[in-house]
Amino acid sequence: MLVRAYLRASTDDQDANRAKDDLKKFAKERGLKIAAFYIENESGAKLQRPELFRLFSDSEPGDVLLVEQVDRLSRLNTADWEKLKAEIAAKRVRVVALDLPTSHQLMQLGDEFTARMLDAINGMMLDMLAAIARKDYEDRRRRQAQGIVGAKERGAYQGRPEDxxxxxxxxxxxxxxxxxxxxxxxxxxxxxxxxxxxxxxxxxxx
Structure with a gap:
């Protein structure tokens, strides 16, 4: 079993490396070392993310996909989330998130029955948090759009400054x-x- 860490930020202005030390510490506390980091600046609402799929390509059955939070992995709509879950299942990768305590035991090797039980419980929790992350994404987009409309009406909207x-x-x-x-x-x-x-x-x- 290898631990592969995935770090994502939505925009170029955000630091995708921000959680790197937290992930290293989390793995070290469990006697494990992160074999590789996969880092990219892409929207979590988009399925096609090169580094995430490079992680899948490098992975072997039983490897751990380690993330800081479930929303780093997905802010996808339902259809794309199902596609991503299918990819995870096909690769037999274990998803472990710092904000999902039910997933932490997946970093330890155990008997097959316990592993299957943990996978089932973790799968339900992943679904729930992925749905929450998507709702948060949609809510923020709606508030942003409302703010832009209001700013335009006041003549105060200038858009994002260009680098x-x-x-x-x-x-x-x-x-x-x-x-x-x-x-x-x-x-x-x-x-x-x-x-x-x-x-x-x-x-x-x-």
Whole structure:
């Protein structure tokens, strides 16, 4: 059994590494060492996350997928959550979250009956917390949209300030023919940001 830690933040402005020390401490207290970290800045409401699926690709049956909170793993809608659970089941990976005490015993090897009982209990708790995380995501999006509408009505909404220095660098790299993936790795910008700047360059060229 290997422990593989998954760390996620929603935006480039957030630090996906923030919980790294907590995960290390949690594993160490149980006499285990984290074999690999998988870190990315992607929305938990999106199923296609490269680092998460690289973790699945690297995993063997019985490996532990360790996260700080269930919402780091999922803020997915019901259909996508079912797809993710199917992937977890196919890989026979054990999901352990610091905020889900029922999952902690899954880091210890036990008899088959106990393991199956814990898996069943943990599965129900995961479903519940994933549903709560999704509701929280939808509530925050709704409040954000309401706030933007209100700000526009007051004439106070200006949108998110652009990181001009970073975006100028992205534009330069695009003009040099550097791949989007290499640009993302170098600048930590999202793919959407690279796409937006690439589109802007096309307009200028036209």
């Amino acid at each position: 001009k220095k970073r975006n100028d660098g992205i534009a330069t790299m695009l003009a040099m023919g550097i791949s989007w993936t290499e640009i993302q790795n170098a600048t930590k910008a999202s793919r959407a940001t690279v796409a937006k700047i690439a589109k802007r360059l096309k307009r200028v060229a036209a």
